[in-house]
Amino acid sequence: MATSDVHGNLLPHDYFHDHETEKSGLAGLATLIEQARLPGVPCLLVDNGDFLQGTPLAEVVHDRLRANPATDNAIISAMNAMGYDAASLGNHEFDWGLDYVLDAAKQARFPLLAANAFRKDGAGRARVLTEGSKIVTRRFDMGDGNGIDLRIGLLGLTPFQTAQWDARQVGEAVTTTDMVVAARRVVPQLREAGADIVIALAHTGVETAADATGDENVGAALARLDGLDALVLGHTHVPFPDPAHPTAPGICPRFGTIHGKPAVNPGAEGTYLGLIDLALAPRGNRWEIVGHDTRLVPVAETLSREGLEPSREIAELLDQTHRKTLAHIRRPIGRSEVPINTFFSRVVPDAAMQLVNAAQARTLAEALAGTDHADRPILSAASPFKSGGRGGSGDFVNIPPGPLALRHAADLYPYPNRICAIEITGRQLRNWLERSASVFARIEPGRRKQSLLDTRFPSYFYDVFAGIDYQFDLSQPARFSPFGNCIAPKACRLRNLRHAGRPVADDQRFVLATNSYRLGGGGYFDEPARAPLLFESTATASQIIAAYFSENSPLTLHVTPNWGFAAIPGASATFTTAAPAASSLPRPGLRALKHDDQGFLLCEIELDGTAPG
Structure with missing residues (x-):
């Protein structure tokens, strides 16, 4: 047994x-x-x-x-x-x-x-x-x-x-x-x-x-x-x-x-x-x-x-x-005026990832104040841990507007990782984003309802960035395999990478908020281990998120559409999400198709540029 x-x-x-x-x-x-x-x-x-x-x-x-x-x-x-x-x-x-x-x-x-x-x-x-x-x-x-x-x-x-x-x-x-x-x-x-x-x-x-x-x-x-x-x-x-x-x-x-x-x-x-x-x-x-x-x-x-x-x-x-x-999970930590969910976290910019990245960035700004790195631009990267896939149709975050408790922060970030600050260059940032972009399947122009995600990649192999603007061109091949091997060295899905409205140069330097798991090579990301470590929190990520919720209650935010997919003429793709996501559809570039026998909602995203991002 x-x-x-x-x-x-x-x-x-x-x-x-x-x-x-x-x-x-x-x-x-x-x-x-x-x-x-x-x-x-x-x-x-x-x-x-x-x-x-x-x-x-x-x-x-x-x-x-x-x-x-x-x-x-x-x-x-x-x-x-x-x-x-x-x-x-x-x-x-x-x-x-x-x-x-x-x-x-x-x-x-x-x-x-x-x-x-x-x-x-x-x-x-x-x-x-x-x-x-x-x-x-x-x-x-x-x-x-x-x-x-x-x-x-x-x-x-x-x-x-x-x-x-x-x-x-x-x-x-x-x-x-x-x-x-x-x-x-x-x-x-x-x-x-x-x-x-x-x-x-x-x-x-x-x-x-x-x-x-x-x-x-x-x-x-x-x-x-x-x-x-x-x-x-x-x-x-x-x-x-x-x-x-x-x-x-x-x-x-x-x-x-x-x-x-x-x-x-x-x-x-x-x-x-x-x-x-x-x-x-x-x-x-x-x-x-x-x-x-x-x-x-x-x-x-x-x-x-x-x-x-x-x-x-x-x-x-x-x-x-x-x-x-x-008693622990029911401890109040604030209130949200907006829904927080991961129904579309791997597809379009959303509140859930934006909040996690904001909490991480704020922690770094406070930790680096008064240091030599205080004036560097701060970026943040976070994974939508609970966004379906291997976890099943119930493995999504779904926090309605209203009171927030400690359990909500734990739901957004269920692992006891620490938040870390590293210094990276524009070149390293590009490589990191290419690794992240490899979770998507290759999309052919003119074809409808192609699979959006490569199911060999779990959700935590994908990072959503804040502090920059960027697009992924899914008509191009993925550079990396699920195991981090470079299978197409010349492949480039990243498009229009910008910071503060300007193209990012290879030698440009940033401070990036990431986590201790990434620093150890988790998800087969190589760049974090090569970057100088500037700071590591003593609090866990969920504790940092809980503190951010409390200090910024009530949460009201406008989702910043800082990332998305480059237009592919005549193409659309499908992905699965939680059944309750149907109540928020249709919306520009996204629509529900049907419920499957595993409890997922099958959706379609237009890749002609009409979807958010």
């Missing part, structure tokens, strides 16, 4: 929108797990990482521990109660620093595994951060009073970019290495130590694209390793097996195998329970896999169909944390 990418979703409450939800997180999973534990049938329960971060509840847990290190970590307490046998470390485990990970490892009654994550000691020597692997034993009753032990080797793997992405949080104390190389080293060690079967808890997805150089998703490469019998995957939030999963040679989304080996990715936020059933046959004093079945159990649907409720034990255990979280 496997879970992954729970991201602090423990109870059937949506803390971003403050209402009960059918997504019941760990509490719902606990009910199904208890049912699946049949008497006399050996089983394992494992998690594949990214469990410590992701919701306001997880933030409250962190803040309480920071204030009082003797406090129990409520997330770990829930996992202890559920009887996890092991968990791997995901990249988001490190979002609040190394000490938080080590404290979680101390409180957990199960090992936190990461065979490719190392900690440097005082002499600079590297040792495994927590534990790299573990052998657990299950006994089979043979019915004659005797039994045979099954020794199961488990190894954990975290993305090799983790130390880079979270460099601002962990510094140089943590290093992470290639997942495949680490597995190639550890799997034989587990076999030599007596493991009958070996299972990888690999916080990685399945690489299906031809261009996967530098990709954090290496599930297929891991499946090719001799001695590895099964894989629990994650990270991408893309369920497997699932007929909708992308295919490639050796990958079977229908039967849940990768190069013939059973594999499961339970999606995210406790939506699915992943199951791998292994049929085993004794061979002397050892076991051999003779068959397998891999499947996903949809939690909400199964609970409803069978008349079951989320675990009361988990709900009671977390009751105090739940109440503290509700």
Whole structure:
């Protein structure tokens, strides 16, 4: 039994929108797990990482521990109660620093595994951060009073970019290495130590694209390793097996195998329970896999169909944390006179991105006042994290006019990134914008209803800029692949880049507000790491946004149409957004087409210059 990418979703409450939800997180999973534990049938329960971060509840847990290190970590307490046998470390485990990970490892009654994550000691020597692997034993009753032990080797793997992405949080104390190389080293060690079967808890997805150089998703490469019998995957939030999963040679989304080996990715936020059933046959004093079945159990649907409720034990255990979280998210921070949503954040200029960029820019202006950089023009870049795509039709920000609470700031910016100031040149700015522009598909002149977005790119690979004016010409090819590889060096989508009404020169210098994730190369952006760091906030981005809301209440703003698409004669494109967006359409250059079977609203944008921007 496997879970992954729970991201602090423990109870059937949506803390971003403050209402009960059918997504019941760990509490719902606990009910199904208890049912699946049949008497006399050996089983394992494992998690594949990214469990410590992701919701306001997880933030409250962190803040309480920071204030009082003797406090129990409520997330770990829930996992202890559920009887996890092991968990791997995901990249988001490190979002609040190394000490938080080590404290979680101390409180957990199960090992936190990461065979490719190392900690440097005082002499600079590297040792495994927590534990790299573990052998657990299950006994089979043979019915004659005797039994045979099954020794199961488990190894954990975290993305090799983790130390880079979270460099601002962990510094140089943590290093992470290639997942495949680490597995190639550890799997034989587990076999030599007596493991009958070996299972990888690999916080990685399945690489299906031809261009996967530098990709954090290496599930297929891991499946090719001799001695590895099964894989629990994650990270991408893309369920497997699932007929909708992308295919490639050796990958079977229908039967849940990768190069013939059973594999499961339970999606995210406790939506699915992943199951791998292994049929085993004794061979002397050892076991051999003779068959397998891999499947996903949809939690909400199964609970409803069978008349079951989320675990009361988990709900009671977390009751105090739940109440503290509700008090936290409901704290008033102001009022907005305008709607704030991300329905069209990747398509046209909007209030949501403008507000985030304004909060970031204001923070930099205050921090750099009186310094040598105070007179430099300040730009800002922000991502529309919740704008559909992989997150599904409900993964949008939708804040109506009216009172604002802390939960609204967390909804706009759900990650504990810090805001950073870097100095960049006009040339670097152009490269950054070209990387961002690569999220769009290429559009042919004269064709109608072409796909606007390249779905291989998640929403956080796209940055919206403030402080400059620019356009993207989508009739040109993308310069970069999803993994940041330059596939068309001469391609140029950027048009009419201007600052204060004048063309931006390559040697012109700016101060740019970005975040700590980008500084670590997150989203495969190279330019941030090359730029001098001028400032890094101690507050998180959501705290900075909340302060901006409070100081500028009531929020009233006119959206500045500073970016858009260059005109392509006779062309239009389609994109999906949230169903409630229909109430704001039609508008110039945008119209709704239909609702699809996944809950999205399909829309069309005119690319002949009539759309805003």
